[in-house]
Amino acid sequence: MVKTILIVDHESNLTSALRFLLEQSGFRVALANNGTQAEAAMAEAAPDVALVNTTLPDRSGYDLCQRLLRGAGAMGLPILMLTSHSLEVEREKAFSLGATDFIVKPFDPTAILGRIRSLASGAA
Amino acid sequence: MRAFRLPRLRKRLWGSTAVIAASGALAATALSGVHPLLAGAAAGLAPVAAGLLLDRRVTRPLSATERGAGIIASSNPGHRLELPARHWLGRLPETVEQLGGTVARSRREMEEAASAWTTRIEARKARLETILREIREGVVVCRDDGRITLYNRTARLLLDAEPALGLGRYLHEVLNDGPLRHALGLLDPSADAANGADTELVCATASGERLLRCRVARLITDDPGTDGFVITLTDVSRQTRAVLRREQSLREAVESLRDPLTSLCTVSESLRLAQQAQMGDDAERFGRMLHEETRRLTDAFAHLSDETASMVTDNWRLEDLHLGSLVAGIKKNAAANQLPRVQCSADVWVSAEPYLLSQVIEALLMRLADTLGVSAVALSGREQGSLVYLDMNWSGDVVSPDQLDAWLDAGLDDVGGTVTLREVLQRHDTTVWSQPDLSRPHRALLRLPLPGAPAKTEAPTTVAARPEYYDFAADEAEPVRALGDEAERRLGDLDYVVFDCETTGLEPGHGDEIVAIGAVRIHQGRVMHGETFELLANPERPIPALASSIHGIHDEDVADAPPVDEAVRRFHAFAGNAVLVGFNIAFDMRFLRLKQRRCGVRFDHPTLDALLLSILLHDHTGEHTLEGVARRLGVGVGGRHTALGDSLTTAEIMIQLFELLPEAGITRLEEAIDAQEKMVEFRRQQRAF
Numbered sequence: 174m175v176k177t178i179l180i181v182d183h184e185s186n187l188t189s190a191l192r193f194l195l196e197q198s199g200f201r202v203a204l205a206n207n208g209t210q211a212e213a214a215m216a217e218a219a220p221d222v223a224l225v226n227t228t229l230p231d232r233s234g235y236d237l238c239q240r241l242l243r244g245a246g247a248m249g250l251p252i253l254m255l256t257s258h259s260l261e262v263e264r265e266k267a268f269s270l271g272a273t274d275f276i277v278k279p280f281d282p283t284a285i286l287g288r289i290r291s292l293a294s295g296a297a
Numbered sequence: 298m299r300a301f302r303l304p305r306l307r308k309r310l311w312g313s314t315a316v317i318a319a320s321g322a323l324a325a326t327a328l329s330g331v332h333p334l335l336a337g338a339a340a341g342l343a344p345v346a347a348g349l350l351l352d353r354r355v356t357r358p359l360s361a362t363e364r365g366a367g368i369i370a371s372s373n374p375g376h377r378l379e380l381p382a383r384h385w386l387g388r389l390p391e392t393v394e395q396l397g398g399t400v401a402r403s404r405r406e407m408e409e410a411a412s413a414w415t416t417r418i419e420a421r422k423a424r425l426e427t428i429l430r431e432i433r434e435g436v437v438v439c440r441d442d443g444r445i446t447l448y449n450r451t452a453r454l455l456l457d458a459e460p461a462l463g464l465g466r467y468l469h470e471v472l473n474d475g476p477l478r479h480a481l482g483l484l485d486p487s488a489d490a491a492n493g494a495d496t497e498l499v500c501a502t503a504s505g506e507r508l509l510r511c512r513v514a515r516l517i518t519d520d521p522g523t524d525g526f527v528i529t530l531t532d533v534s535r536q537t538r539a540v541l542r543r544e545q546s547l548r549e550a551v552e553s554l555r556d557p558l559t560s561l562c563t564v565s566e567s568l569r570l571a572q573q574a575q576m577g578d579d580a581e582r583f584g585r586m587l588h589e590e591t592r593r594l595t596d597a598f599a600h601l602s603d604e605t606a607s608m609v610t611d612n613w614r615l616e617d618l619h620l621g622s623l624v625a626g627i628k629k630n631a632a633a634n635q636l637p638r639v640q641c642s643a644d645v646w647v648s649a650e651p652y653l654l655s656q657v658i659e660a661l662l663m664r665l666a667d668t669l670g671v672s673a674v675a676l677s678g679r680e681q682g683s684l685v686y687l688d689m690n691w692s693g694d695v696v697s698p699d700q701l702d703a704w705l706d707a708g709l710d711d712v713g714g715t716v717t718l719r720e721v722l723q724r725h726d727t728t729v730w731s732q733p734d735l736s737r738p739h740r741a742l743l744r745l746p747l748p749g750a751p752a753k754t755e756a757p758t759t760v761a762a763r764p765e766y767y768d769f770a771a772d773e774a775e776p777v778r779a780l781g782d783e784a785e786r787r788l789g790d791l792d793y794v795v796f797d798c799e800t801t802g803l804e805p806g807h808g809d810e811i812v813a814i815g816a817v818r819i820h821q822g823r824v825m826h827g828e829t830f831e832l833l834a835n836p837e838r839p840i841p842a843l844a845s846s847i848h849g850i851h852d853e854d855v856a857d858a859p860p861v862d863e864a865v866r867r868f869h870a871f872a873g874n875a876v877l878v879g880f881n882i883a884f885d886m887r888f889l890r891l892k893q894r895r896c897g898v899r900f901d902h903p904t905l906d907a908l909l910l911s912i913l914l915h916d917h918t919g920e921h922t923l924e925g926v927a928r929r930l931g932v933g934v935g936g937r938h939t940a941l942g943d944s945l946t947t948a949e950i951m952i953q954l955f956e957l958l959p960e961a962g963i964t965r966l967e968e969a970i971d972a973q974e975k976m977v978e979f980r981r982q983q984r985a986f
Contacts, residue, residue, distance in 0.1 A: 184556050184559070184560055186560045186563075186564055186586040186589060186590055187556070187559055187560040187563055187564075189564075189567075189582075189586065190560065190563040190564040190566070190567040190583065190586065191563055193567045193570070193571070193579065193583070194563065194566060194567055194570065197570055197574075257552045257555040257556060258552065277555075278555040278556060278558070278559040279554075279555055279558035279559040279561075279562055280559060280562070281562065282562055282563045282566040282567075283566070
């Protein structure tokens with residue numbers, strides 16, 4: 174069964190390239206530029222894994238993370254937070270707020286693919 | 298003196314009468330065998346003659362001796378008794394004069410000892426004052442309880458936004474109490490500064506205007522009860538702000554690189570896959586993205602580079618620097634460094650890194666000597682707008698731009714040649730050029746503009762006085778805080794804040810507002826001219842022309858002034874717990890007390906009214922205007938028609954009243970307040986009739 178990955182980030186080149194790589198790896202991809210689009214995509218695409226930037230144009234990525242987890246049908250949704258902040262406390266904050274994994278930009282594309290595969294295979 | 302002397306004279310007269318009566322009786326007895334007529338006449342004249350004799354030889358000399366002894370005792374120990382040529386006082390006058398001589402000698406010895414001691418104290422004081430004045434750091438000396446006993450000019454400048462700074466006030470009213478208390482707690486109570494027992498802290502001022510680095514050390518003295526601590530202050534606000542800005546910039550700059558780098562990596566990986574899978578369209582799309590992200594990365598790098606350069610600049614300690622003093626330092630070493638002779642007239646302040654700026658000036662002078670053979674240079678500083686133009690002027694030709702460029706590209710020897718003159722100038726946001734001196738032929742100059750330092754002091758604002766006004770009902774509704782120890786203290790020992798308000802009118806209850814507050818402290822019987830408060834306030838309503846004509850404050854003067862509430866709060870902080878003093882103070886207190894609830898402060902200070910106390914002491918006259926009272930007490934009236942000027946005049950009047958009030962049996966605060974209240978009651982009854 175094809176797994177769906179929701180990417181929530183306003184960096185369009187990054188999301189396009191990631192989409193390409195994920196699709197090449199056999200995933201289905203849904204894109205959202207901001208929190209509002211992400212919540213709509215949750216209902217439409219029913220993703221198996223979500224990649225969420227900690228900083229979004231309309232709200233905090235952490236806020237979205239919590240809303241996604243509270244939403245119907247999102248129980249146990251693995252969320253991988255993408256961040257530009259390298260502080261160790263950011264990692265703690267992400268896990269405290271319900272994230273499953275955490276990756277600091279810039280990252281190696283193959284590394285993030287590996288993380289996504291791992292999270293997707295663990296998802297129901 | 299007259300009251301004491303009269304009974305004695307009376308006693309003397311009774312004594313003389315008794316002697317005369319006795320001598321009359323004796324004469325009558327001695328002449329009992331002579332012709333009755335003669336005997337009667339002799340008996341009648343003898344007492345008179347004896348009385349005259351006694352008066353000349355005893356009574357008058359005694360009186361002269363008594364007066365002379367009084368002069369010897371009270372004012373002139375060397376006084377010679379003015380006695381008749383002959384008297385029956387024996388060695389008494391001589392003994393009195395000898396005693397006078399002994400008193401004079403003792404007094405002279407005491408005066409000499411006191412004078413020597415005073416000279417030593419004065420010399421120490423002068424030395425201490427010089428040291429304190431020259432110290433670049435602010436210095437505040439406090440008692441153990443934090444009461445300020447001494448501070449220097451730099452401390453005054455650093456704490457200019459703190460209305461509570463003043464002798465006798467508490468340091469915790471000026472500096473954030475928490476860090477200070479913590480630092481004092483760290484000090485070993487038995488170790489003083491001489492033993493290296495000090496501690497450092499960074500502490501905000503009470504108003505939050507500045508951040509200061511403080512070093513605190515104990516002062517242990519031989520005089521019990523006078524131990525305390527000394528605290529030196531250095532302003533680190535600018536450095537701290539620069540550090541914070543630098544950290545923020547660095548963080549933002551680094552984070553700005555993350556997104557393009559992430560995209561670049563991901564896109565290039567996608568491109569590789571697309572090319573591998575021969576997906577031409579996708580490969581072309583990713584190629585474009587690659588180009589975009591590379592450009593973003595380049596821009597982010599350029600930004601980071603700019604930020605790094607500005608961080609280096611911020612790292613420099615730009616200080617307010619007196620240009621004349623800087624050049625004086627250069628002149629001292631002129632001969633040793635083979636510089637031209639330097640004349641300087643640069644009484645201006647610049648904002649610069651002192652050491653590097655002096656290095657640049659020295660390097661330019663050295664080049665002038667080496668390259669152009671200049672032997673004398675006149676340095677001058679001139680303020681223009683926000684810049685100070687430093688001109689180095691000599692007799693001879695200008696320096697060509699190419700030559701000057703070469704000088705500027707040379708490294709500064711004293712910093713290992715790692716920094717060029719040009720870099721130093723760039724970091725001061727400036728450059729230097731050479732031009733002919735247009736005002737004098739055959740002369741040229743190097744002109745170096747420098748950032749000017751902020752003004753050292755603000756020009757005093759000008760406000761005017763108000764008309765005399767009585768309001769006896771003002772205090773009725775407002776309880777004054779209970780007098781504590783201060784009730785029993787001598788008037789001259791208390792701390793006072795003498796103040797005056799200028800207003801839009803006479804009716805605070807009907808919308809009239811304060812437009813200016815002036816105040817000055819009195820500490821231990823001295824008017825503290827360095828501890829004043831002067832603030833215009835924006836009444837947020839038009840100032841009537843009549844009011845402006847009295848105090849000279851117009852709407853435009855207060856347009857940028859703080860609102861009245863803020864001015865009242867700041868004055869409250871300046872007043873602290875002092876006794877408030879005014880001239881017709883009820884008027885001013887009414888304005889303040891109507892504001893207190895809204896401002897979150899209480900004006901429950903004890904108050905003294907110089908006007909009421911003057912009426913109390915001099916009820917023989919109806920002249921009780923500020924000028925009239927000042928004239929009567931020999932006080933000069935300066936700055937009349939300004940809130941501060943009137944406060945200063947009232948303060949000087951108060952000092953004179955402190956001298957006079959004891960004659961009316963008033964020596965303590967409680968007595969003064971009682972007397973004042975009785976005066977109020979008396980005036981109230983006068984009004985009722």
